[in-house]
Amino acid sequence: MTRGRFISLEGGEGAGKSTLLAGLREYIEQQGIDLVQTREPGGTALGEAVRSIVLDPAHRGLSGESELLLMFAARAQLVREVIEPALAAGRWVLCDRFTDASYAYQGGGRGQPVARIQALEQWATEGLRPDLTLLLDLPVATGRARAAGRGEADRIEVEADAFFERVRASYRQRAAQEPDRFRIVDASQSIEAVLRASLAAIAPLFEVSP
Numbered sequence: 001m002t003r004g005r006f007i008s009l010e011g012g013e014g015a016g017k018s019t020l021l022a023g024l025r026e027y028i029e030q031q032g033i034d035l036v037q038t039r040e041p042g043g044t045a046l047g048e049a050v051r052s053i054v055l056d057p058a059h060r061g062l063s064g065e066s067e068l069l070l071m072f073a074a075r076a077q078l079v080r081e082v083i084e085p086a087l088a089a090g091r092w093v094l095c096d097r098f099t100d101a102s103y104a105y106q107g108g109g110r111g112q113p114v115a116r117i118q119a120l121e122q123w124a125t126e127g128l129r130p131d132l133t134l135l136l137d138l139p140v141a142t143g144r145a146r147a148a149g150r151g152e153a154d155r156i157e158v159e160a161d162a163f164f165e166r167v168r169a170s171y172r173q174r175a176a177q178e179p180d181r182f183r184i185v186d187a188s189q190s191i192e193a194v195l196r197a198s199l200a201a202i203a204p205l206f207e208v209s210p
Contacts (some may be wrong), residue, residue: 008098011136014146039096041074055154064110076124082154136187195204
């Protein structure tokens with residue numbers, strides 16, 4: 001059986017990942033492909049429990065080390081329970097964030113050493129990486145203005161602009177280091193334009209143009 005394809009979406013706060021996920025899912029399923037959509041942290045009972053801890057403003061005192069380990073605990077479970085079984089069965093996986101988010105948020109944002117994240121990546125996910133990563137990129141101020149209208153801020157959303165500037169820089173550095181896997185999408189465009197650019201980026205996975 002042909003192994004499925006793995007696509008991840010990355011980006012800062014207010015980048016529009018949720019909207020794009022819906023558009024991509026509709027298109028991929030229209031091609032007759034069996035698709036699994038999931039998210040990080042989350043996607044499993046354990047992952048959702050971790051998500052509630054990591055995002056709860058009551059845990060403002062959570063250390064960078066603890067946050068990093070929690071993220072990889074959720075990720076290890078997601079890989080083994082959801083992602084790997086789906087790919088092995090020939091299904092495609094569309095994931096809202098994956099390991100690149102730890103390099104950006106826990107690495108760039110929190111200052112956790114890259115070597116530490118790399119070691120955890122190899123151990124927890126056995127080096128699994130997406131076939132394609134769409135990075136929704138936009139200025140921090142624009143993204144934060146969008147996110148401000150979504151309700152009460154979570155533990156990460158309350159961070160200062162400088163934190164998110166580091167996150168964005170880390171994402172862009174990752175994309176520059178792995179140009180074959182990453183596609184940067186200008187998320188300041190209209191929803192329609194972002195979807196068009198993203199469909200063009202995933203077209204090679206189908207070996208046809210959308």
